[in-house]
Amino acid sequence: GEDVEQSLFLSVREGDSSVINCTYTDSSSTYLYWYKQEPGAGLQLLTYIFSNMDMKQDQRLTVLLNKKDKHLSLRIADTQTGDSAIYFCAERKGDSGAGSYQLTFGKGTKLSVIP
Amino acid sequence: EAGVTQFPSHSVIEKGQTVTLRCDPISGHDNLYWYRRVMGKEIKFLLHFVKESKQDESGMPNNRFLAERTGGTYSTLKVQPAELEDSGVYFCASSHRTVRLTDTQYFGPGTRLTVL
Numbered sequence A: 001g002e003d004v005e006q007s008l009f010l011s012v013r014e015g016d017s018s019v020i021n022c023t024y025t026d027s028s029s030t031y032l033y034w035y036k037q038e039p040g041a042g043l044q045l046l047t048y049i050f051s052n053m054d055m056k057q058d059q060r061l062t063v064l065l066n067k068k069d070k071h072l073s074l075r076i077a078d079t080q081t082g083d084s085a086i087y088f089c090a091e092r093k094g095d096s097g098a099g100s101y102q103l104t105f106g107k108g109t110k111l112s113v114i115p
Numbered sequence B: 001e002a003g004v005t006q007f008p009s010h011s012v013i014e015k016g017q018t019v020t021l022r023c024d025p026i027s028g029h030d031n032l033y034w035y036r037r038v039m040g041k042e043i044k045f046l047l048h049f050v051k052e053s054k055q056d057e058s059g060m061p062n063n064r065f066l067a068e069r070t071g072g073t074y075s076t077l078k079v080q081p082a083e084l085e086d087s088g089v090y091f092c093a094s095s096h097r098t099v100r101l102t103d104t105q106y107f108g109p110g111t112r113l114t115v116l
Helices: none
Strands: A004-005 A008-015 A018-024 A030-035 A041-051 A057-058 A061-066 A071-076 A087-094 A104-107 A109-114 B005-007 B009-012 B017-026 B031-037 B043-050 B051-058 B063-067 B074-077 B088-095 B111-116
Touching: A004 A071, A004 A087, A008 A018, A018 A030, A018 A087, A018 A109, A030 A061, A041 A057, A041 A061, A041 A071, A071 A087, A104 B031, A104 B043, B005 B088, B005 B111, B017 B088, B031 B074, B043 B063
Parallel strands: A008 A109, B009 B111
Antiparallel strands: A004 A018, A018 A071, A030 A041, A030 A087, A057 A061, A061 A071, A087 A104, A087 A109, B005 B017, B017 B074, B031 B043, B031 B088, B043 B051, B063 B074, B088 B111
């Protein structure tokens, strides 16, 4: 199976909360990231969480990590039309011995915000 | 501080031709990464430079791809000869070289390559 899995689409109404889910398979993952890609733009780092944390909050963003189930979620409170984008979950497995910190990405969840 | 820049933003070439993509990392970042997203698939790691040295090239698909980072500043990724399956968006990322694990990667806007 894939290393990182996400649902492909999510549609919410403006003002509601959005929850984007992600599952990963490698229990040795050290950091887990959420990136945002707006149309025609590159990947913007939104937030990250270290694997020994359960939760991280940053303004409207809340990241929850269930390490036992290898489940990561991103909650966006008071979703705005400007939040419409593709959200990528990514994991980093730490030093693989070669000193590489390569990221493994999911396919991305396209969030559509309905006015 | 300028972000990661990539050139060109789009490239359309015919099968069999050669294309060279360029990435300028954030100034002072020793780590430089190349990733690729083929249509409908995940963003996949290609390789990782630390300064001018290739640290990990395990994601390079085949020997038609050649990455360089002479002088440890900007990097180029050359595809020769290009095939149809090489079409996709090529992302570059850079990060500080630190002893801590917080190696946040900052991505460029990507180069969209179309091979006809």
